[in-house]
Amino acid sequence: MTTVIDGNETAERIEAGVSTCATTLREAGVTPGLATVLMSDDGASETYVSMKQQTCEELGIRGYHHEIDPEEPASALFDRIDELNADPSIHGILVQMPVPDHIDKADVLKRIDPMKDVDGFHPENVGRLVAGNARFKPCTPHGVQKLLAAYDVETEGAEAVVVGRSDIVGKPMANLLVQYGEGGNATTTVCHSRTDDLAAHTREADILVAAAGVPEMIDASMVGEGATVIDVGINRVDADTEKGYELVGDVDFESAKQNADIITPVPGGVGPLTIAMLMYNTVKAASLQSGVPVDLP
Ligand code: NAD
Numbered sequence: 001m002t003t004v005i006d007g008n009e010t011a012e013r014i015e016a017g018v019s020t021c022a023t024t025l026r027e028a029g030v031t032p033g034l035a036t037v038l039m040s041d042d043g044a045s046e047t048y049v050s051m052k053q054q055t056c057e058e059l060g061i062r063g064y065h066h067e068i069d070p071e072e073p074a075s076a077l078f079d080r081i082d083e084l085n086a087d088p089s090i091h092g093i094l095v096q097m098p099v100p101d102h103i104d105k106a107d108v109l110k111r112i113d114p115m116k117d118v119d120g121f122h123p124e125n126v127g128r129l130v131a132g133n134a135r136f137k138p139c140t141p142h143g144v145q146k147l148l149a150a151y152d153v154e155t156e157g158a159e160a161v162v163v164g165r166s167d168i169v170g171k172p173m174a175n176l177l178v179q180y181g182e183g184g185n186a187t188t189t190v191c192h193s194r195t196d197d198l199a200a201h202t203r204e205a206d207i208l209v210a211a212a213g214v215p216e217m218i219d220a221s222m223v224g225e226g227a228t229v230i231d232v233g234i235n236r237v238d239a240d241t242e243k244g245y246e247l248v249g250d251v252d253f254e255s256a257k258q259n260a261d262i263i264t265p266v267p268g269g270v271g272p273l274t275i276a277m278l279m280y281n282t283v284k285a286a287s288l289q290s291g292v293p294v295d296l297p
Pocket of ligand 1: 140163164165166167168169170191192193194195198211212213214217232233234235270271274
């Protein structure tokens with residue numbers, strides 16, 4: 001029998017723990033605050049930001065939302081980030097990506113105070129992660145680590161294969177799996193668009209993390225017997241539905257399930273963890289900035 005991971009259940013458990021931390025902070029006079037900044041008319045980005053704001057409200061974190069006209073120059077965004085950096089009621093800042101083409105994303109990430117960088121993308125925080133001394137682990141790979149722990153998947157000594165080398169998922173995922181300590185110590189291979197014979201690598205994986213953004217590219221022929229398959233992909237494909245599309249992962253679920261022992265569905269797998277870990281980083285940021293200790297889940 002294959003175990004299908006319930007990401008909603010794990011996310012709710014973590015969010016309950018984060019909410020307790022938020023209460024501890026508020027009782028000490030510190031209301032954790034997260035600022036989201038949206039500089040885009042993209043419907044998906046608007047949805048992501050409003051989901052983050054809604055979860056803040058549910059967990060006792062104060063959400064602040066800022067919108068900037070995408071036609072404005074880069075200075076409008078940078079000035080806003082500077083204000084938020086200086087505002088003591090804001091502990092975490094999240095600029096929703098993508099930003100307009102006339103703005104260099106790297107400049108945006110560098111502008112955010114690394115102590116408020118709850119996405120974990122500032123070069124200082126990336127460096128700390130690589131050095132094995134993470135301050136804010138990037139939310140999606142951290143969520144994957146939490147899912148593996150929740151389902152007692154041993155990473156130590158496991159062959160882990162990550163498909164994808166993006167800065168937000170693939171690379172930090174590999175960095176977490178390879179670190180010393182709990183949830184790490186895996187023998188980690190990173191595959192990408194230039195990998196020769198991808199299936200030869202993925203079939204060797206005890207833990208296979210798919211983060212390529214290619215709909216249903218991983219099928220049973222690429223999954224070894226007994227593997228744990230984590231599907232990070234969220235891809236819109238045309239479908240005969242009310243919206244005209246449906247969301248599918250990078251894994252062909254029904255096919256891969258034939259070989260996998262444990263597998264995540266899409267939706268309801270990794271997705272819910274991303275927001276839960278953003279809330280986690282926000283209360284961690286508030287705790288670090290205020291000196292009020294919290295017992296993170
Ligand atoms: P990206 O496009 O930045 O990176 C994709 C990576 O996959 C690249 O490094 C590329 O080398 C590799 N790749 C592309 N095609 C490949 C192929 N045929 N074979 C092997 N490797 C290939 O994407 P991303 O931002 O890392 O996101 C990946 C997927 O995860 C997307 O579907 C995205 O929507 C999803 N995502 C989900 C969450 C979540 O909360 N669950 C968060 C972030 C991203």
